Amino acid sequence: MTITTNLKQLYDTDDNLWLEETIELLKQKQFNQLDVENLIEELIRWGKRDLAKGKSFLRQIIIHLLLLQYWQVEYDKNYRHWIGEIKTFRYDLNNHLTTNLINKLQEDLENVYQSAVDFVQIKTDLTISTEKCPYTMTQLLDNSYLPIEQ
Incomplete structure (x- = not known):
């Protein structure tokens, strides 16, 4: 849970690093650690x-x-x-x-x-x-x- 919280905080401070971390979590299939809310927002924006x-x-x-x-x-x-x-x-x-x-x-x-x-x-x-x-x-x-x- 702290990784998700940290990922959410990272989204607000360094979106590029947030993206790199999110990609790594997806590659490792660690879906439960994703910052889903911001990921959805980014996919819509994309x-x-x-x-x-x-x-x-x-x-x-x-x-x-x-x-x-x-x-x-x-x-x-x-x-x-x-x-x-x-x-x-x-x-x-x-x-x-x-x-x-x-x-x-x-x-x-x-x-x-x-x-x-x-x-x-x-x-x-x-x-x-x-x-x-x-x-x-x-x-x-x-x-x-x-x-x-x-």
């Missing part, structure tokens, strides 16, 4: 953090696809930059993905798309006429996909 990170990468991909597709005034000066950004964010997202995360991103794709549209419209003063995301999840994750020029 899931939210991964989803937020995934949405952020996806939003950035969509933003740059929209800029590439619709912002013709800036196209010649910026298209290489936008393509580079698309590739970078795809790389980051694809390295971050799990099957579960893909499913959650698919479920929230329209909301992520609308936030990307809002940003692009503010940045460019363009009106993006499509209300539904014109890109499939497969296209958004495909390193070779780029929208056809308008």
